[in-house]
Amino acid sequence: MPNTGHQPRLRLALLLAGGGRTTRRLVAGDDGKEGKLWAKAPAALKTEVARLLDDEVPRVLAWAKREGWRWIVPGDADYPGALDHSADPPLGLFVRGELRRTPVVAIVGSRRATTYGLQVARTLGEELSRAGVVVASGMARGVDAAAHEGSLAVGGPTWAVFGTGPDHIYPPEHRKLAAAISTRGALITEYLPGTPPRKHHFPERNRVLAGLAQAVVVVEAAARSGALITARLAIDEGREVLAVPGSILSEVSVGPNTLLRLGARPMLTPRDVLEAVGFSDLATKETKTAAHPLLDHLPAGERATTDELVTRSGLSVSEVHTALLDLELGGVVERLRDGCYQQRRPKLPQE
Numbered sequence: 001m002p003n004t005g006h007q008p009r010l011r012l013a014l015l016l017a018g019g020g021r022t023t024r025r026l027v028a029g030d031d032g033k034e035g036k037l038w039a040k041a042p043a044a045l046k047t048e049v050a051r052l053l054d055d056e057v058p059r060v061l062a063w064a065k066r067e068g069w070r071w072i073v074p075g076d077a078d079y080p081g082a083l084d085h086s087a088d089p090p091l092g093l094f095v096r097g098e099l100r101r102t103p104v105v106a107i108v109g110s111r112r113a114t115t116y117g118l119q120v121a122r123t124l125g126e127e128l129s130r131a132g133v134v135v136a137s138g139m140a141r142g143v144d145a146a147a148h149e150g151s152l153a154v155g156g157p158t159w160a161v162f163g164t165g166p167d168h169i170y171p172p173e174h175r176k177l178a179a180a181i182s183t184r185g186a187l188i189t190e191y192l193p194g195t196p197p198r199k200h201h202f203p204e205r206n207r208v209l210a211g212l213a214q215a216v217v218v219v220e221a222a223a224r225s226g227a228l229i230t231a232r233l234a235i236d237e238g239r240e241v242l243a244v245p246g247s248i249l250s251e252v253s254v255g256p257n258t259l260l261r262l263g264a265r266p267m268l269t270p271r272d273v274l275e276a277v278g279f280s281d282l283a284t285k286e287t288k289t290a291a292h293p294l295l296d297h298l299p300a301g302e303r304a305t306t307d308e309l310v311t312r313s314g315l316s317v318s319e320v321h322t323a324l325l326d327l328e329l330g331g332v333v334e335r336l337r338d339g340c341y342q343q344r345r346p347k348l349p350q351e
Contacts, residue, residue: 109143129156221255
């Protein structure tokens with residue numbers, strides 16, 4: 001048997017044989033010289049792999065091609081290079097869509113997000129996409145879906161990493177979202193066709209999500225959540241982890257607030273995330289937010305409450321809240337301790 005390097009069919013056979021973490025590490029550690037590590041594999045595994053190479057591998061590859069998916073492994077042109085340097089890389093990936101070679105930011109959070117959390121995730125998805133960053137998430141309800149939708153709203157690329165096989169959309173109500181993601185970005189999974197959602201798959205999925213990303217942003221998360229698992233895995237991989245500060249009275253703010261206490265970088269505006277991945281130009285955002293009509297009712301040097309802005313602008317409460325969040329994330333306005341808002345003072349060159 002040859003070495004286990006760039007061999008898509010062999011890697012797929014190993015996956016079909018039930019290759020878990022032990023097999024993944026065996027393959028990842030193969031030095032490519034006569035397959036020394038593969039030579040130490042159990043004889044039963046080698047026999048099963050030989051059978052699968054003849055019987056099952058062609059069937060799975062034919063299914064993938066027919067359904068618009070492809071199987072990629074390290075060494076393929078579009079395989080995400082960041083995974084090569086992760087602690088537990090997958091044997092390979094089923095992909096539908098385009099994998100761009102550009103910085104990737106994972107946005108993760110609660111499935112039971114608050115209105116604030118959903119607004120932050122969507123706005124962040126929009127602004128990262130405008131800057132040319134790939135927005136990655138798990139396509140779950142709540143924060144994940146909002147981040148994907150924000151990216152799609154501005155025509156940006158977004159990746160969804162499944163915890164199921166490529167033929168299982170989970171949750172099922174996200175079929176239209178998955179279809180949109182596949183046309184603007186990519187659907188990604190390491191699981192075989194026919195694999196249903198299982199509880200232990202989602203922590204495993206999170207390691208792939210963390211491995212793909214240069215930075216992970218936790219928007220909202222309870223004390224014990226998949227988002228915090230992703231953050232921990234990202235820290236282990238040496239990735240940047242950012243957290244959105246939240247109310248001390250909210251259960252879904254416990255996760256990000258705890259990360260902040262432990263030293264995570266606060267995410268106060270999209271600039272914080274872009275700087276973390278080497279993108280610092282927010283001219284597009286500043287131009288967009290600086291022209292926001294709500295600013296006509298909040299002159300520089302003045303402060304106003306939300307109620308005052310509702311009265312002055314004639315907008316609804318929800319419209320004003322949404323506009324203020326957008327302006328705050330863009331670094332154009334700031335919320336003061338007394339609850340009022342004011343425009344941020346522009347920095348002078350010497351500052």
